Amino acid sequence: MNMIDTRRSAAIIDGRARARKVLEDVKSQARKWKAKSGVVPGIAVVIVGDNPASAIYVASKEKTAKECGFHSRIETRPATASTSEILDLLGELNVAPDIHGILVQLPLPTHIDAGKVIQAISPGKDVDGFHFVNVGRLATGAVDGAIVPCTPAGAILLIGDILGPDLSGRRAVVLGRSNIVGKPMANLLLAANATVTVAHSRSHDLAALCREADILVAAVGRPELVRGHWIKPGAVVIDVGINRVQTGEGRRAGLVGDVAFEEAQSVAGAITPVPGGVGPMTIAMLMANTLNAAIRGGMG
Ligand SMILES: NC(=O)C1=CN([C@@H]2O[C@H](COP(=O)(O)OP(=O)(O)OC[C@H]3O[C@@H](n4cnc5c(N)ncnc54)[C@H](OP(=O)(O)O)[C@@H]3O)[C@@H](O)[C@H]2O)C=CC1
Numbered sequence: 263m264n265m266i267d268t269r270r271s272a273a274i275i276d277g278r279a280r281a282r283k284v285l286e287d288v289k290s291q292a293r294k295w296k297a298k299s300g301v302v303p304g305i306a307v308v309i310v311g312d313n314p315a316s317a318i319y320v321a322s323k324e325k326t327a328k329e330c331g332f333h334s335r336i337e338t339r340p341a342t343a344s345t346s347e348i349l350d351l352l353g354e355l356n357v358a359p360d361i362h363g364i365l366v367q368l369p370l371p372t373h374i375d376a377g378k379v380i381q382a383i384s385p386g387k388d389v390d391g392f393h394f395v396n397v398g399r400l401a402t403g404a405v406d407g408a409i410v411p412c413t414p415a416g417a418i419l420l421i422g423d424i425l426g427p428d429l430s431g432r433r434a435v436v437l438g439r440s441n442i443v444g445k446p447m448a449n450l451l452l453a454a455n456a457t458v459t460v461a462h463s464r465s466h467d468l469a470a471l472c473r474e475a476d477i478l479v480a481a482v483g484r485p486e487l488v489r490g491h492w493i494k495p496g497a498v499v500i501d502v503g504i505n506r507v508q509t510g511e512g513r514r515a516g517l518v519g520d521v522a523f524e525e526a527q528s529v530a531g532a533i534t535p536v537p538g539g540v541g542p543m544t545i546a547m548l549m550a551n552t553l554n555a556a557i558r559g560g561m562g
């Protein structure tokens with residue numbers, strides 16, 4: 263019998279538990295802020311059309327907002343709504359005194375100018391962190407004043423729990439360059455002193471790039487693209503992907519990430535599961551961003 267077990271097993275990062283901790287903090291800070299100022303943090307979620315995935319996320323956001331003691335308002339508009347109708351609604355929410363955070367659920371129906379809609383949100387209420395002002399603050403290193411996009415903000419917390427806040431000398435690879443996840447993730451890693459590579463659909467030899475990574479963040483939306491042999495032994499693997507897959511093709515039905523979890527688990531040092539990893543952190547960070555926006559009083 264081989265006495266040396268060469269199989270390794272990564273620590274599974276419990277995003278649900280970490281998110282609960284964030285939410286407990288948010289809840290207690292919100293209570294204190296209310297006692298001091300009389301202000302109850304308020305969030306408005308705008309949902310256009312009837313994307314079933316969006317409906318699930320929005321319900322979950324509302325439930326969590328209530329748990330935090332926040333005021334929450336859902337504004338639903340039909341898929342046929344025009345860009346100008348949504349801009350009018352945002353104009354109203356921007357000046358609503360009981361609303362401190364505004365989120366427009368993406369994707370929007372294609373006939374709506376999503377860029378215009380995002381830039382119409384007042385930067386101080388932009389709890390997604392998608393407005394140019396917040397993107398610019400993060401990109402220029404003024405991280406403290408920025409509202410940071412929720413998913414990367416949650417992911418960097420998980421990374422910090424394992425590696426500490428200073429990532430000097432660590433190689434990070436981010437798969438995906440979207441404005442929602444990939445780019446802000448890269449900026450946060452850079453701000454934490456990591457050496458960052460951003461890869462995307464035009465990159466060559468992703469496997470070799472990924473094998474260099476002490477920290478690998480996968481945000482591509484391709485089920486189980488990242489295989490076990492792409493991963494550097496001991497790496498911290500953050501799987502942002504949320505992919506709904508059917509049975510067949512040798513896969514389990516249901517939700518899978520962008521990383522082939524079982525394979526990766528035998529190589530990585532730590533890994534986030536899907537579900538139960540980054541997803542719950544996203545919603546928790548949305549509440550944290552809303553609380554901070556309320557405390558800042560919509561400044562910025
Ligand atoms: N857990 C959470 O809270 C959240 C999860 N998500 C999930 O994360 C994933 C990514 O989301 P998002 O960033 O919005 O997605 P986008 O579709 O906007 O971006 C995907 C990125 O991945 C790149 N890409 C796509 N296919 C490949 C490939 N085969 N090889 C290399 N790169 C590729 C694209 O490259 P290119 O730019 O060249 O097209 C693009 O940069 C999705 O599964 C989404 O559902 C998203 C938000 C929150």
Ligand SMILES: Nc1nc(=O)c2c([nH]1)NC[C@@H]1CN(c3ccc(C(=O)N[C@@H](CCC(=O)O)C(=O)O)cc3)C=[N+]21
Nearest residue numbers: 319365366367368369390504537538539541542544545
């Ligand atoms: N303006 C805007 N901001 C967003 O932040 C935004 C968006 N639009 N559009 C869609 C994506 C996706 N997203 C998720 C949030 C939570 C989970 C989440 O909680 N996931 C659970 C499971 C969910 C399930 O079971 O379906 C988990 O991973 O454990 C997932 C994905 C936010 N997004």
